[in-house]
Amino acid sequence: MKILVVRFKQIGDAILSSVICKSLKETYPDAKVDYVLYDHVAPLFEHQDYLNKVISISKDEQKNPFKYLKKVWNVTRTDYDIVIDIMSTPKSEAFTLFSRKAKYKIGRWKPKRGYTYTHSIPEPSSEFDKAEKFLKMLKPLIDDGVDVKLDKNYSLTFLSEEKNDLRKRMKEAGVDFNKIIIPLAINSRRESKVYPIDLMKELAKKILDEFDCQIILYYSPNEKEFAKKFHEELNWDKRIISDINTKSIRELGALLSNCDIFVGNEGGPRHLAQAIDIPSFSIFSPGSSKRDWLSRDNKRHEGIEPKDVLSDKTYDNLSYEEKYRLITPDIVLEKVREKMELVPKYIEKK
Template sequence: MKILVIQQKMIGDVLASSVICNNLKLIYPDSQVDYLVYPFTVPVLENNPNIDNIILFEDAYRKSKLALFKFLIAIRKRKYDLVIDAYGKLESNLVVAFSGAKTRIGFYKPYTNYLYSETVKEIINPITEAGTALENRLNLLATLAPNAKLKNKPRIFLTEKEIANGKAILVKNKIDFSKKLYMISVVGSSKNKTYPFLFMAKLLDKIVEKNQAILLFNYMPSQEKEARAIFDLCQPKTQENIKINVVSGSIREFLSITYHCDALIGNEGGAVNMAKAINKPTFTIFSTWIIKEAWNSFENEKSNVSVHLKDFRPELYGQNSAKELKNEALKLYEFFIPNLLFTKLESFLENN
């Protein structure tokens, strides 16, 4: 059987949907499982034994209708038996339509249902510790294996060489391994997903005050100015403990370094999901507009902990969901003061 899984989105989404690939290999051990993703998300899929081929949706397919048409024809020529669309947007709709697959599974939407042979309605409230982002993806497999015991945790597969390289980078930078070492997701993927700079600085001050930990910053090259601005707002003692020049050169290098950290702390996003996929404890600060129940996977109040403004100030949201207040995200951040987080943070630091 030839199977295509589609997830054309961000790193966290691609990693989450990789559980579909992992479980398809459990259900159909002899199948060929291909995964269609954007090129920049490939690092979280490398060495995954459950994915036979990674198919790239190149940026050129957006810019040229001819390039897109040729790509869609190439997909059809692969003659897939089963297509699972975890994305559900126009790009993936086109892939499904052109695939020619007999079985086409996707999420229920009244305006695209005709493209699929089977659809699944997304749940709003989580049933398990995995959270709705993962549960909804696994529900796409429900009709294929109704009684199967599915594995709900995404995994990233690091090689021994990569792990050793991460350790070598830390040794080269004279990291003191007798102290706690935390990776800090210091800047979010956008302004409305970034904990305010001054608040983040106070959080880092608290961490160093609590256990004199060594801190590493994770950020994209384009975010260096923002990362240094947060560094400048920290107390001198905290600055001494931040190794700001230890910067990952790639996503795989970030993973190899994080592997040797005691935990990852900071803004919710791809870095948090990646850390969980290599079994690292996480303390996650959710953006004021993100729905926590979707992405707070495997929380246990010990090794995986998260905080959301709505947990502390529900009256600010009224009857609205967090996502409905996306345009108010920055204003809501003003209420998300560090003191609200400190009790949970201190408990997390004691355990990790």
């Protein structure tokens, strides 16, 4: 059995979509399960026991249709038995077009599209979270009598040497592992998902004063200036560490693996924290829904959105920023305090 799963999206979506790969591997333990991703996301899925191969699409291949189709052609020569096109765009559908021998070619139902699919799956209702929606794409197998092992808990593991290397670098940067280590997500790839920076600074101060902890401001190379400015505006508080530059998404994963609890803006790194399974509490922007992005009934990973604070008719009359500011640092602090009950270091110090 050979299975191909195609997902062209960013970090958070790729992590959530991996529940399909994991469920298929649990259903078919001897199957070869391959995952197609953009090249900046692909390294994150190396060394995962539910994947046999991670196939990356480079930026050059993304932009050049001839190189892209050549890549798709070469990949599909493996003759997969099942091809799942999660993205379901004209571009990603090329994988099912060229996989003529596949018994199952599954994609999302969209008007005037998906002619190469054997099964087109309607978009599930909003009662399901993202991970549950992705698993609905396995319905054709279930309908054919396959005992599919549906597993909505996504996970990622990192090598001991990766985690040990980051731990060493963290110590060199001044991290004291006797304290609670909190990676604080102060930034986001999308500006609209960045919690007002003055409120985030106030939240950082309150967390530092409340708990025996250190805060790590992680960042990619192009986010360094933002993080350093944040630290400077907090008078270079020595309890904040801003000298650990994660050069890759795997380095960020290894760093988070050495931390105790994740706090801050919702986004790809928060999903990464959940995949590693350190407790997390996230702040959702007015344009996002925690119902979509958080796993249901999982108390280790929770969040807050503006509508949790104000849900009456006056909410719609507020500006975007006014909605965001409904989430005060004190409200977040109280939620973080509750989440600390899941942190061993906090429990030991009580």
